[in-house]
Amino acid sequence: MPPRKIIIDTDPGxxxxxxxxxxLASPEELDVLAITVVAGNVPLIKTxxxxxxxxxxxxxxxxxxxEGCGHPLERMLITAEHVHGKSGxxxxxxxxxxxxxxxxxxxxxxxHQVRRHPPGTVTLCPLxxxxxxxxxxxxxxxxxxxxxxxxxxxxxxxxxxxxxPAAEFNIYVDPEAADIVMQSGVDITMMPLDVTHQALIxxxxxxxxxxxxxxxxxxxxxxxxxxxxxxxxxxxxNGGPLHDPCVIAHLLKPGLFEGRFINVEIETASDLxxxxxxxxxxxxxxxxxxxxxxxxxxxPAFFDLLADRLARx
Ligand code: BDR
Ligand code: CA
Numbered sequence: 001m002p003p004r005k006i007i008i009d010t011d012p013g014x015x016x017x018x019x020x021x022x023x024l025a026s027p028e029e030l031d032v033l034a035i036t037v038v039a040g041n042v043p044l045i046k047t048x049x050x051x052x053x054x055x056x057x058x059x060x061x062x063x064x065x066x067e068g069c070g071h072p073l074e075r076m077l078i079t080a081e082h083v084h085g086k087s088g089x090x091x092x093x094x095x096x097x098x099x100x101x102x103x104x105x106x107x108x109x110x111x112h113q114v115r116r117h118p119p120g121t122v123t124l125c126p127l128x129x130x131x132x133x134x135x136x137x138x139x140x141x142x143x144x145x146x147x148x149x150x151x152x153x154x155x156x157x158x159x160x161x162x163x164x165p166a167a168e169f170n171i172y173v174d175p176e177a178a179d180i181v182m183q184s185g186v187d188i189t190m191m192p193l194d195v196t197h198q199a200l201i202x203x204x205x206x207x208x209x210x211x212x213x214x215x216x217x218x219x220x221x222x223x224x225x226x227x228x229x230x231x232x233x234x235x236x237x238n239g240g241p242l243h244d245p246c247v248i249a250h251l252l253k254p255g256l257f258e259g260r261f262i263n264v265e266i267e268t269a270s271d272l273x274x275x276x277x278x279x280x281x282x283x284x285x286x287x288x289x290x291x292x293x294x295x296x297x298x299x300p301a302f303f304d305l306l307a308d309r310l311a312r313x
Contacts, residue, residue, distance in 0.1 A: 003031040004148075004251060005121050007113060009068070009106070010244070011040025011128030012050035013084050014091060014223035018306070019127055019244035020051070021216060022252075024058040025309040029252055033113050033122065034064040036106035040128035040173055041080045042088030044070040047128070050089040052097035057219055058313055061099040068106025068132035072174035080169055083230045091226030092219045110136040114143040123251070126152040126181075127244040129170050134177035137184050149187035151251060153244050154178065155264065155277030156193030157293070164275070168193050171266060172275030179266040188291040190264065191246040192277060195257065195294045199246055201228050201239035205303045209310060216313040242306075249302050250294070252309075256301050259294035263287040 008023060010016045023030050035055065037047045048067045055063040071077050084090065102109065110132065114122050124147060126133050137144055154170040155178075161167040171178045182188065201224055210221045228240025250257050263285055267276040279293050 003027060003029055004123060005031045005033050005117060006123045006125050006251065007034050007036060007110060008032060009036045009038060009124060009126040009128065009132050010051060011038050011042070011047045012054060013041040013088055013128070013244070014227035015242055015244040016041070016127045017050065017054045017089060017223060018220060018242065019248045020054045021058055021220070021313060022245050022248045022306055022309050024060055025312045026252055030248070032063065034066055034109050036066045036068050036109055036132055038068045038106065038128045038132045039070045039077050040170065041084045043077065043079065044068070046088045048101055049097060050087070052099050052101070053089065053094050056097050056099060057094060057216060064102045064109065065099070066102045066104055066106040066109040069135055072129060072131055073134060073176045075174065078173050083227065085226060089223065091224070092222030094219060106132045107135045107139060111140040111143055114146050119146045120148050122146070123148045124150045125247050125251070126150065126154070127247060129173040130154070130177040130181045131174045134174070134180035137180055144184045144186050147186050149189065150181065151189040151191070151247050153191045153196065153247050155190055155279070157277060157279035157281065159193040159197050161276070162193060166273040167275030168277070171277055175266050175268045175275040178275070179268050182264055182266055182290055189250060189259070190291050190293050191243070191250065192293065195297050196241045196243040196246050198297050198299050199242045199302055200237065200299065201242055203238065205307065208307055212311055214313065216310060220310060245306060246297060246302070249305055253301070253305060256298045256305070257294050258296040259292050261289045262291065262293050263289050264291045264293055
């Protein structure tokens, strides 16, 4: 089988950075056509810089990096420096990137790549707010029917939210964009907090990565040490959740995950529950299913996969 063509749409973020590394370490299975960046964890200028830092760390200065939307569709940008630090990628000092930003915007790049490849061959992997993806779908509605699918990190239901009691960060930042994506008719797989809160970093796993002794392993350990402190303080326990790499792991080994094809709607009106992903897990609404809502991961196998792939870089 030829590698699956993907576009990673991202707002790095330490967990985004590890997801990008996992994808770039897996060329037999994944052909990363482009990285498109969006404002989210930090403003666009920083997510763009961080994406290029990660590409250069992975030895891929040739990767096209396209800058996208700097603000949500209808709202003010909310960022998460309280989790990711001032740079968005605190925890390891790396050289400033020298690779260029592409002339093509993220939205144009998504449309161009999806139209350029045969129908059913390009998968979008959003790891941040869905602003770029929704804008592309609005501007070029034909791409919905050409996509192989969208595998995204976002939402939460039984687990509640992480930025408000009801909402997960990526969906909360741009609920109108999430609504457009969920109504698009594209084959959608969602990695909500329900599953990513099972992918908890352990000290043993970090030691295993540190023992690799490579520049990549040093960066990953530095980033994750910094990044997990916030969630450890918040939730207790010994390790923080590694959200975004679940998306890439699902592409590599879907058998590690379990979910249900259900209806998921986005709350856009209520101030109290803005950005909530109302997931009809029990099929009580009569609304048509629109997403494979993932609820379980084999965490030890997920972390084994990640360690094996990071060792390749
Ligand atoms: C999501 O929000 C960001 O802080 C992370 O990078 C992840 O994509 C988790 O809620
Ligand atoms: Ca992210």
